[in-house]
Amino acid sequence: DADVTQTPRNRITKTGKRIMLECSQTKGHDRMYWYRQDPGLGLRLIYYSFDVKDINKGEISDGYSVSRQAQAKFSLSLESAIPNQTALYFCATSVPGTSGRDNEQFFGPGTRLTVL
Amino acid sequence: LAKTTQPISMDSYEGQEVNITCSHNNIATNDYITWYQQFPSQGPRFIIQGYKTKVTNEVASLFIPADRKSSTLSLPRVSLSDTAVYYCLVGSETGANNLFFGTGTRLTVIP
Numbered sequence: 324d325a326d327v328t329q330t331p332r333n334r335i336t337k338t339g340k341r342i343m344l345e346c347s348q349t350k351g352h353d354r355m356y357w358y359r360q361d362p363g364l365g366l367r368l369i370y371y372s373f374d375v376k377d378i379n380k381g382e383i384s385d386g387y388s389v390s391r392q393a394q395a396k397f398s399l400s401l402e403s404a405i406p407n408q409t410a411l412y413f414c415a416t417s418v419p420g421t422s423g424r425d426n427e428q429f430f431g432p433g434t435r436l437t438v439l
Numbered sequence: 440l441a442k443t444t445q446p447i448s449m450d451s452y453e454g455q456e457v458n459i460t461c462s463h464n465n466i467a468t469n470d471y472i473t474w475y476q477q478f479p480s481q482g483p484r485f486i487i488q489g490y491k492t493k494v495t496n497e498v499a500s501l502f503i504p505a506d507r508k509s510s511t512l513s514l515p516r517v518s519l520s521d522t523a524v525y526y527c528l529v530g531s532e533t534g535a536n537n538l539f540f541g542t543g544t545r546l547t548v549i550p
Contacts, residue, residue: 356538365526365542366483382539413482423488425471426530428538430482 326350327431329414335437342401344434346414354417355397356428357381357389359410366413372397404438411435443527448545457514459544461527464508469531472503472510475540477524483540486525487512514546522548 327348336342346355353374358366358381368381370389378389386408390398401408412435415428444462451457463472471490475483487494489501489510500513514521526543 358540365524366540368538368540371538411480415482423494424485425473425488427473427485427488428475428483430484433480433482 327414327416327429329412329431329434331434332432333435335439336404337439338405340404340438342404342436344399344401344412344414344436346397346399346431348395348414348416348429348431350416350418350429351394352416352418352429353394354419354426355391356415356417357387357397357399358413358415359383359408360413360433361410369399369412401436401438404436406438409436409438443529443539443541445525445527445541445544447542448547450547450549451517452549453518454516457517457521457546457548459512459514459525459527459546460509461512462509463527463529466507466529467531470529471531472501472507473528473530474499474501474512475526475528477526477543483526517546517548519548519550522546 330345356371357369360366367383371379372391388400411433413433414431417426417428419426473488474486476486477483487499487501491503494501502511524543524545526540
């Protein structure tokens with residue numbers, strides 16, 4: 324079974340709808356992240372959380388919110404989706420302190436979101 | 440934030456050694472350098488990490504000069520399956536600096 328899972332894998336929705344993307348991990352990592360990737364571009368950080376009580380904005384948090392329900396779960400919400408939020412969304416986890424692989428991030432398979 | 444600069448794209452023939460250089464002039468004392476590889480429609484995957492001098496693993500080598508203002512990822516004898524985007528990140532584990540992937544370098548391996 325995959326260590327980092329994302330649901331749904333694909334979603335088509337309409338402008339103005341509320342959408343929630345879910346991420347679960349079995350790696351036991353405290354740190355979790357949400358990124359978006361637009362075609363031909365790199366990854367941009369939306370939000371990150373270093374533990375259950377910690378939430379931080381990334382580069383592009385406007386229009387998004389997150390919830391860290393437990394160590395293993397980190398959800399991303401689009402309160403009112405708009406077409407320019409159409410993108411591939413990735414969740415990732417990490418743990419600090421491993422020599423030579425410090426804070427290595429492990430990514431989920433991604434969620435492809437289309438907002439019409 | 441230690442910003443990184445990489446070439447947008449590179450082409451190489453199969454079997455050649457490929458070197459991708461990353462510039463990070465504002466690297467801090469505690470920062471290390473990490474490289475990731477991403478295939479289309481997949482999340483990035485860790486390749487290698489280093490702090491100074493040279494690091495080698497089964498996949499790649501990472502060369503870091505004494506001033507640490509740049510680093511070079513070296514892929515020996517590339518194959519078609521090495522066609523991917525490669526990202527250079529700089530930061531320390533205590534902060535969020537090493538979470539910024541940028542646009543990376545798109546490597547295309549030609550038969």
